[in-house]
Amino acid sequence: MAHFEKLYNKVLSDAQFRAELAVNPSKALQSIGIEPTPQLLDAIKDVAKAVEEVRADLGPDIADQACVV
């Protein structure tokens, strides 16, 4: 499986991994065998920012229930 397909699958289906990726992306990426290169960390940061915008738009009550967020 390609690296980023593995990352996508993990991000989508593992809430603990999602939380770890937000707090410590390098550690989270390494835990699934992905090298945290600077380009990749930048891309992850962009994705996290876009997700945060959706969360803010939904409001905390709804965002917490929509667990994929």
Added chain:
Amino acid sequence: MRGLEQNLFDSSFLTTAGQSAQRALADLSSQSPQLAGRTLKWLALRSDIHHPENYFTHLQSLPLLALPWWLEIALRGTVDLAFQSDLMYSSMSGYYFTRMLDDLMDGHQVDRSCLPALYPFYLQFQRTYFAYFPLSDGFWPHFERSLLTTAEAASTDSTLDDVTEADFLHYSARKSAAAAIPLAAVCYRYRRPDLLASWEALFTVFGRWNQMRDDVLDWSEDYQAGTKTWLLCEAERRRAQNESLQMWIGRSGFLWAAEIMERWMQQMLDAANMMQSAALSVYLEQRRLSFRRQIDGMIATAAIYARLLQLDESFQPR
């Protein structure tokens, strides 16, 4: 979110729910104080034990207490507070019984010293009805049928390896069938058993909608735990050969579930309109809007995460 509930449920409903919850736990404490102490610890992990009624009056909860209340209002224009309080006491006790059993069936940790609480919870659930209905009353066959439907559905649902639409409709979505018991109580107390079929039919559709909502919101936990749901089994069946289950859920699954749920919701709204319950219609509209926001958020988030699939493999050292 509490503001929404305050608009939806009037103060006498919320006060009665609070008093009934306190009574259910106080009865447990007075009869079995040691057992009650241990059971409250179990309960505290699931709800606020200082306001246990909030668990039942939250907008996102199964409207276990509200449906019988709205049914009585639709039927008489008012409610008998003592009767509704008894129904709430019974339903909350019955819910705790079911919840403890569910926790056990799902393999969650339940301190074994709490398990005997199943006896008083069931006693409190059932004995309430003896005060209103002699054994010969037409209420009891409905009580028995609803309870046994729940038992049969919960048992079979726990054995399913591959959940089809038929399995979902007959088992997964029927685990909550016993929640129609207080509806039967209202109909039989006021000698209107003719009204039961329409309210029960609406509740059956609500059970489908609510179960699917749980399956959608909890899909990743279910996936991690290996729990089989219709959504996850459908993902296995429908995903393309080069598509992971997660990809199908993110690209198509949320939308697939939302469309099915919307059809059920429309069915319920049409039925509520026919049943002339304004409160029920308002409640259903609130649930529809709230879920739409949730699912839209999930779809938007999944689309953002899909950007990860576009990342260049050259980001990784060879």
